[in-house]
Amino acid sequence: MRRLALPLSTVLVMTAVVPAQAAPDLGGQVLPEGDGWASAGGGTTGGAEAAPENVFHVSTAQEFREAVSGDEPKIVRVEGSIDANTAPDGTPLSCGDYAVDGYTLEEYLAAYDPEVWGREEPSGPLEEAREASADAQAERVRVEVGSNTTVVGVGDDAEITGMSIRVINQENVILRNLTLSDTHDCFPGWDPGDGGEGNWNAEYDHLEISGSTNVWIDHNTFTDGDNPGSELPEYFGRRYEVHDGLLDVVRASDLVTVSYNHFEDRDKAILVGNSDGRTTDRGYLRTTFHHNHFDGLGQRAPRVRYGQVHVYNNHYTVATDLYQYSLGVGFESYLYAENNLFDMRDGIGAEEIVANWGGTDIVEHGNAVMEDGRGRVTEVDLVEAHNEAHPDRALGTELTWVPQFHTRVEPVHAIRGLPREAGAGLL
Known part of the structure; x- marks a missing residue:
């Protein structure tokens, strides 16, 4: 049998080892031009x-607190899991460790039960003890990030739990x-006049953007982790609500992009x-939300x-017994919603997606629904x-502005696979 001799160049091509591509340097990346409102001004x-x-x-809460402070340009790489409810030396802290002046939940419940206290706001030494205990926790779990900062998780398991950033x-x-998880308040306050029937009010958002400009929030997971509100x-x-919000953009903050979370x-x-x-x-709070997975939110x-x-x-997964609405049209708001996909479950109808909270108009087009994660x-x-469904709170559709800063707006059917792309560990 005649053997074929391959040219040397061919042999080299066949046996060459392709070097593994290095992981991208997430810390050095910047917001691409035109990617939402945060790309305006000087960019982010x-x-x-x-x-x-x-x-x-950084791998501890104390290291994180020190690293993110100040205005000089800095990159803070979070490694592993950081728990904000720890002492400076790393010792875990429970709710009982923050309690001062004799505060206990049992005594608080006994003292301010409406059957005993009535419908007045709590006051007196026990309420003051609750407030002092809350101050002690706030000192540990609230952490402020300075200007010109990138905070990035290393790998796919970087998590900060219990911290209000x-x-x-x-x-x-x-x-x-x-992954930002379970930012819980050990000392919620009872407000008997809230909502007519009273409510428990907690402090601490997972992330609060207040009075700040050019902020990019990308590929993060916001979750209650092992402490879901449904089990409280x-x-x-x-x-007994121990959580506040996942994300607030407030107090004249401006030029914010929230993507792939x-x-x-x-x-x-x-x-x-x-x-x-x-x-x-007025004139601020310009914010873009794109390619996020809003999953089981009320x-x-x-x-x-x-x-x-x-x-x-x-992509909205609309499935919870707490569901009220998704898009809230509030006072003097200018909401422009396009090509969002609503996966409607548990018998929830499209008429519940938008709620009027004192607004007048919303511009929307190209939005779509599907049933139970499948079908057309x-x-x-x-x-x-x-x-x-709500003729007494009808909304108009007057066009008052047109978005100029955005990536390509994809056809709505292309958003079906978005949950596999949004969140931490998927960059």
Whole structure:
């Protein structure tokens, strides 16, 4: 049998080893041009210009707190799991460790039970002890991030639990590839006048953007983790709520892009603007939400006041007994919603997707629903569905602005696979 001799060049090609591609340097990446409102102004670069001595690897709450402070350009790489409820030396802290002046939940419940106390607001030494205990926890779990900062998770398992991260009066901040879990309040307060029947009110958002500009929030997971609100007990006939929001963009913050995040299993999720009376928010709160997975949320995905807010190409899994609405049209809001996909479950109808919270108009087009995660994607007129069900709170569709900063708006059917792309560990 005759053997064929391959040319040497061919042999080399066949046996060459292709080098493995290095993982992208997430810390050095900046927001692409035109990617939402945060690309406006000077753009959002975070700590991309950090000197080598300002690149930090952190694995404890104390290291994180120290690394994110200050305004110099810096990159903070989070490794593994960080628990905010720890002492500076790393010792775990329970709710009991924060309690001062004799506070206990049992005594609080006994003292302010409406059958005993009535419908007045709690007051006196025990309420003061609750407030002092809350202050002790706040000192540990609230952490403020300075300007020109990139915070990025290393690998696919970087998690910060129990921490309320705050970007207050800062600029040029990036947070990516992080799981932010169970930012719980050990000392919720009882307000007997809230909502007519009373409510428990908790502090601490997972992430608060307040008075800040050019912020990019990308590929993070916001979750209650092992402490879901659905499993919390009831006291005084109301759920004992230990969580506040997942994300707030408030107090004249501006130029924010929220992309490819997974927001899951929370009643009250996202606020843009936190008060009808805060007229200083006019002209600010410009925010873009795109390619996020809003998964099992009860309400506020987002609820908007004042701001020009572009919501496009997001995937909503609408499935919870707490569900009230997804898009909240609030006071002087300018909400532009396009090509979002709503996976409607548990018998929830399209007429419940939009809620009027004192707004007048919403521009929406190209949005669609599908049933139970399968079947045909059907385009729906969200305003028409809302107005037919709620004629006393009818909304208009006046066009007051047109989004200029956005990536390609994909066809709505292309969003079916988005849950496999949104969240931490998927960059």
